[in-house]
Structures are given as C-alpha cells and as structure tokens.
Amino acid sequence: MSTKNGHTNFLVTGGGGFIGSHLAEALVKRGKSVRVLDNFSTGHRANLDHLAGKIELIEGDIRNEATLQQACAGIDVVFHEAAIPSVPRSVREPEVNHDVNVNGTFRVLLAARDAGVRRVVYAASSSAYGEIGTSAKIEDQTPNPLSPYAVAKLVGEYYCQVFASVYGLETVALRYFNVFGPRQDPSSPYSGVISKFVTSLLTGQTPKIFGDGEQSRDFTYIGNVIDANMRAAESAAAVGHVINVGTASRTTLNQLLAELQQIIGTTLTPEYAEPRAGDVRHSLADLTRAAELLGYEPQTDLTTGLRQTVEWYREQTS
Numbered sequence: 001m002s003t004k005n006g007h008t009n010f011l012v013t014g015g016g017g018f019i020g021s022h023l024a025e026a027l028v029k030r031g032k033s034v035r036v037l038d039n040f041s042t043g044h045r046a047n048l049d050h051l052a053g054k055i056e057l058i059e060g061d062i063r064n065e066a067t068l069q070q071a072c073a074g075i076d077v078v079f080h081e082a083a084i085p086s087v088p089r090s091v092r093e094p095e096v097n098h099d100v101n102v103n104g105t106f107r108v109l110l111a112a113r114d115a116g117v118r119r120v121v122y123a124a125s126s127s128a129y130g131e132i133g134t135s136a137k138i139e140d141q142t143p144n145p146l147s148p149y150a151v152a153k154l155v156g157e158y159y160c161q162v163f164a165s166v167y168g169l170e171t172v173a174l175r176y177f178n179v180f181g182p183r184q185d186p187s188s189p190y191s192g193v194i195s196k197f198v199t200s201l202l203t204g205q206t207p208k209i210f211g212d213g214e215q216s217r218d219f220t221y222i223g224n225v226i227d228a229n230m231r232a233a234e235s236a237a238a239v240g241h242v243i244n245v246g247t248a249s250r251t252t253l254n255q256l257l258a259e260l261q262q263i264i265g266t267t268l269t270p271e272y273a274e275p276r277a278g279d280v281r282h283s284l285a286d287l288t289r290a291a292e293l294l295g296y297e298p299q300t301d302l303t304t305g306l307r308q309t310v311e312w313y314r315e316q317t318s
C-alpha cells in the first residue's frame with residue numbers, strides 16, 4: 001500500500017457519528033493516524049471522548065471547500081460517512097438532504113482527487129434498491145430509490161464510480177443494510193429502530209412500530225460494517241465497485257421487538273402507527289459480491305449484536 005509518510009493516514013468524515021466514531025476507534029486500535037471531520041449536526045462530541053489525544057479533530061462542514069482542503073491534506077484513505085442519514089428527514093427536508101448528501105459527497109470526492117488521496121470508501125445505502133421484491137438484493141439490480149435520501153445516496157455512488165473511471169481516484173461504495181450497535185443515537189425522531197426499541201424497553205415506554213411490523217430488514221451489527229470498511233480500504237479488486245454490506249438474514253420488526261423483549265426481560269405491547277412515506281417493505285442483502293471482492297462474511301450474528309447493544313444502552317441509562 002502506498003503511503004505518504006511511511007504509514008497510512010486516514011480521514012473519517014462524519015467521524016463524530018455512530019458509524020464514523022467506530023471507524024475512528026478501529027483505526028486507532030490498529031495504530032493508524034486518524035483525522036476526523038464533523039460538524040456535529042447529527043453526531044456528538046461525546047462519541048469521540050475516549051479517543052481524545054489519539055485523533056485529530058477538525059470541526060467543519062463537508063460542503064466547505066477550504067475545510068475539505070485542510071481535511072484531505074496528507075491523507076491516503078478517506079472513509080466518507082458524513083451525511084444526514086434519514087429517510088423520513090429527507091422527506092421533510094429534501095433540500096438539506098440534497099445539499100449535504102449529494103453536494104457534500106461531490107465536494108469530498110473533488111477535494112480527495114485534488115489532494116492526491118489514494119482511496120475513498122463511501123457509505124452508500126441499501127435504500128437505493130427501494131421496492132424490488134422480497135428476495136435478496138443484488139448489486140446489479142436496477143435501483144429504485146423511494147425517498148430523497150435514497151436518491152442522494154445513489155447519486156453519491158454514481159459519482160464514486162465516475163471519479164474512479166474518469167479521474168483514477170480509487171473508490172469503493174459500501175451499501176450498508178440497517179446498521180446498529182452502541183453509540184447509535186436514539187434521541188432523534190429519525191433514529192434507527194433498534195436504538196429506539198432498546199431505549200423504550202429499558203425505560204418502560206411503549207415501543208412504536210410504523211406499519212404492521214411485518215416489514216423486514218437485514219439488521220447488521222456495527223462490527224461487521226467496520227470489518228467490511230477495513231477490507232474495502234485494502235482490496236484491489238473492490239475499486240470502482242458497489243458492494244452490499246449486511247448479514248444475508250431477514251428479520252421483521254415484530255420478530256426484532258420480540259427478541260429484544262426477551263433479552264431485556266420486558267413484555268410491553270407495541271403501539272402500531274401509520275407506515276412512513278419512503279420506507280421500503282423488505283430489505284435483505286445478497287453477499288456474493290462482498291465475499292468475492294472483500295472476502296467479507298458477517299462475524300457477529302443478530303442475537304450477539306443485540307445483546308452487546310443492549311448492554312451498552314443499559315450502561316448509559318443506569
């Protein structure tokens with residue numbers, strides 16, 4: 001691997017968020033030099049407290065050219081996680097979704113190209129698939145985005161592919177499927193369902209399900225996503241590709257809630273609300289390409305991941 005000063009320097013955009021802070025932590029554990037760029041619009045400084053003194057933090061916006069220039073200087077690999085990561089928020093605020101998720105990603109790629117960054121690993125999203133049947137989603141299927149968020153994340157993929165083919169910037173787009181784990185923020189109305197369910201159950205509040213609860217997801221523990229990213233930073237075969245990152249197993253929201261109630265020891269009856277606009281009915285990853293190009297297979301299954309996640313939220317609430 002080519003490096004700028006004898007070792008690989010990493011930039012994590014959105015490193016103050018859920019996934020980004022785990023990436024920063026994993027890189028620090030591997031002895032890498034890590035810079036984080038975040039404006040803390042949805043992330044939290046507290047996510048990086050345990051890394052104080054071990055990372056360089058730039059507080060700024062990915063839409064700002066000067067900030068990006070500073071952030072990309074001397075960097076070999078960028079993990080681009082910064083985004084406004086919410087389907088319902090994109091439905092309510094399509095302009096900010098477009099500005100951060102499309103324009104911001106474009107700016108990150110431009111700045112990376114101009115700074116001579118070797119590789120950008122982009123946080124793409126399974127939402128790009130939209131509603132294309134119940135079977136596992138394969139990367140070659142024609143996307144069918146159903147929300148402004150899904151469109152924006154898909155545009156980011158296309159830009160990644162074009163920056164690879166036209167400008168020679170090595171890019172890899174990882175389509176994450178419903179990531180969960182410690183540090184996922186339950187406080188926003190737009191948060192991931194597992195963080196919401198767990199905090200509701202731990203505090204004795206009625207969990208809320210949008211729709212009938214029979215919609216299914218491929219819930220992916222954060223450790224699996226970190227592993228896929230580390231592989232994507234290295235794999236020569238992955239360059240220019242879009243690759244699913246999930247677990248290839250399907251869980252309905254009703255099953256998820258039942259499993260969490262068992263782990264936590266509650267028997268709360270959920271409240272069912274109207275389905276949300278832009279949400280897909282079923283989402284499941286095919287992992288053939290991830291295995292071929294990254295040698296990836298999920299190491300942590302749903303139950304193990306849920307137990308570790310519950311443990312973390314318990315510590316936070318106690």
Ligand SMILES: NC(=O)c1ccc[n+]([C@@H]2O[C@H](COP(=O)([O-])OP(=O)(O)OC[C@H]3O[C@@H](n4cnc5c(N)ncnc54)[C@H](O)[C@@H]3O)[C@@H](O)[C@H]2O)c1
Nearest residue numbers: 014016017018019039040041042043061062082083123179
């Ligand atoms: N969590 C999931 O299930 C999931 C699934 C698919 C894709 N993704 C993608 O993964 C990435 C990380 O998501 P997450 O769940 O960790 O969300 P998160 O909200 O915890 O992290 C996003 C981070 O980006 C930062 N950010 C937002 N706008 C910014 C801007 N203009 N400039 C600088 N920083 C900015 C936020 O402050 C936050 O720290 C996102 O790109 C998201 O689209 C997440």
